[in-house]
Amino acid sequence: MAIRVLDPKVAGRIAAGEVVERPASVVKELVENSLDAGATRVSVEARGGGVGLIRVTDDGSGIGTDEVETAFGRFATSKLGTADDLYSITTLGFRGEALPSIAAVADVEAITCLGGRASGDFVRLHDGEVAEHRPAGRSTGTTVTVRGLFRAVPARLKFLRSAATENAHIARVVSRYALAFPEVGFTLDIDGRTVLNTPGTGRDTDAVAAVYGAEVASKLLPIRADDAPRWQDGGPEVAGMVGGPDLSRANRDSLSLFVNRRWISSRNLAWAVEEAYQGMLMTGRHPVAIIKIRIPPGEVDVNIHPTKAEVKFRNERAMFAAVQKAVRSTLVESAPLARIEDPVAPYTAPPSARQSWSTPRPAPSTFMLPLEATPTPGAVLPALRVLGQLDSTYIIAEGPDGLYLIDQHAAHERVVYERVLDQQARRQVEVQGLLEPVPLEVTPEQDEVLRDGYKQLEAFGFSIEPFGNRTYLVRSIPAVLGGKEWGAMMREALDAVIEGKRTDWTEDITVTLACHSAIRAGQTLTDNEMRELVRQLEQTGVPRSCPHGRPAVIHLSTRQLEREFRRA
Ligand code: ADP
Numbered sequence: 001m002a003i004r005v006l007d008p009k010v011a012g013r014i015a016a017g018e019v020v021e022r023p024a025s026v027v028k029e030l031v032e033n034s035l036d037a038g039a040t041r042v043s044v045e046a047r048g049g050g051v052g053l054i055r056v057t058d059d060g061s062g063i064g065t066d067e068v069e070t071a072f073g074r075f076a077t078s079k080l081g082t083a084d085d086l087y088s089i090t091t092l093g094f095r096g097e098a099l100p101s102i103a104a105v106a107d108v109e110a111i112t113c114l115g116g117r118a119s120g121d122f123v124r125l126h127d128g129e130v131a132e133h134r135p136a137g138r139s140t141g142t143t144v145t146v147r148g149l150f151r152a153v154p155a156r157l158k159f160l161r162s163a164a165t166e167n168a169h170i171a172r173v174v175s176r177y178a179l180a181f182p183e184v185g186f187t188l189d190i191d192g193r194t195v196l197n198t199p200g201t202g203r204d205t206d207a208v209a210a211v212y213g214a215e216v217a218s219k220l221l222p223i224r225a226d227d228a229p230r231w232q233d234g235g236p237e238v239a240g241m242v243g244g245p246d247l248s249r250a251n252r253d254s255l256s257l258f259v260n261r262r263w264i265s266s267r268n269l270a271w272a273v274e275e276a277y278q279g280m281l282m283t284g285r286h287p288v289a290i291i292k293i294r295i296p297p298g299e300v301d302v303n304i305h306p307t308k309a310e311v312k313f314r315n316e317r318a319m320f321a322a323v324q325k326a327v328r329s330t331l332v333e334s335a336p337l338a339r340i341e342d343p344v345a346p347y348t349a350p351p352s353a354r355q356s357w358s359t360p361r362p363a364p365s366t367f368m369l370p371l372e373a374t375p376t377p378g379a380v381l382p383a384l385r386v387l388g389q390l391d392s393t394y395i396i397a398e399g400p401d402g403l404y405l406i407d408q409h410a411a412h413e414r415v416v417y418e419r420v421l422d423q424q425a426r427r428q429v430e431v432q433g434l435l436e437p438v439p440l441e442v443t444p445e446q447d448e449v450l451r452d453g454y455k456q457l458e459a460f461g462f463s464i465e466p467f468g469n470r471t472y473l474v475r476s477i478p479a480v481l482g483g484k485e486w487g488a489m490m491r492e493a494l495d496a497v498i499e500g501k502r503t504d505w506t507e508d509i510t511v512t513l514a515c516h517s518a519i520r521a522g523q524t525l526t527d528n529e530m531r532e533l534v535r536q537l538e539q540t541g542v543p544r545s546c547p548h549g550r551p552a553v554i555h556l557s558t559r560q561l562e563r564e565f566r567r568a
């Protein structure tokens, strides 16, 4: 095919694909514009998962009559003057791509009024072009309304998930900005319901309470970094709030990082935070933390990705060390009762970028088993004789062909998982009633999925109903939980649904339920308990792995042992 320069409309749509991935991206860009315009109040409205309508209203500077059409042109920005300015960015936007990108994939209207003017402008764009521009009345500020997102890009529309999930992503975006800008009052309305309302007092605790609930806010410690450099002296200055070890989560969603008020995604810095908790959190648990970093703008490059969520630091190691130190000293000073193995946390090299984030770090150990032990492949387990427990974590057992090591948590997870499925199939779910209804408070994003699906939880033994204001009343819980902390289980399951790793809600709930009900590593078991667990494991359909796919059993065959001991 001959080489041709693309039609500008096609080029615009291709570029839009990078900026506008899903409805939440539109919300992000519009909110950033409001914040850049100095707004003190930002209200966001979404309908139909954001595909029907997204509207962002602010009381910021507004746009002048002569400029309002220009603002929708590609690479039109008031935030950068020269190429050098790229290296000292202090605004959230700067690429001049958001408004034209949104207009390329949706119908857009804006009403705006520049400060000091008596009236403003209305513009309407269709197919990326200005279709209407006339005077309109409003007070200082801007309202942008986006309708029919991706209607002209069916391929993109197909990739969107349920309205509830898209809503949850929108809620997440607004929540992040609410945390980053506590002095701005945010409201978020989804399909006519107010799901978030922050007071805009400027205090971190108030913003955190609005997003995570009062209980979490009361458990967060303000970061102390008295001896840290100030950002004017080259920084990095680290502020924010961190949760004590009792506030852990099963995933990293509650760890938010901000650099010069921009939410960023950084495995490296997330790892620095986790490092600071060394010895305080159980394996597989992650902290709740809001980390706000300030550095001179020249120290960070925010222009490496169209969504501006990934950044590059001039001195990555210094950033890592500063974050780790600030979090660590806050935890050590504020929580002297926590079990702390090495109070002076040494600098640890971050994992290389290539290393998979989910790869667990090997536990420090002087003795390594030189055997090529393999997870048992077969679907069934032979009858096993329990020999003892290792490290309060593994059961050692003997079988017809060698030695079996069983991870007690993974094994029990598998047992509970199959029990839950079985009870559901037979419609005989064991339920434990609570003495009185207990309120469960969830975040705006969790609320979006729970509101949609709380009835599905009944099949598991939960009796739960909405109680208004992101609160639900729980009257009964599944008996398999055995009185364990079900609130954490519920939040984790909701997060899993939002992440959308699975297509089926039920599967997420079952897996999380099993994980939370199962005995933990580190728990000493009696001989009887071990025998009972092994017996139950033998009867499951897939005894060799837990529902997450982690091995539950490692088998060392007699042949392997003979080889290792050079007997054969
Ligand atoms: P960028 O934010 O990268 O400059 P955008 O396409 O998002 O690019 O916006 C283009 C320009 O439109 C901005 O630089 C700003 O001058 C103006 N603008 C957009 N939204 C607003 C708003 N809510 N209030 C005031 N000005 C705005």
Ligand code: MG
Pocket: 029, 032, 033, 092, 093, 094, 096, 098, 099
């Ligand atoms: Mg912008």
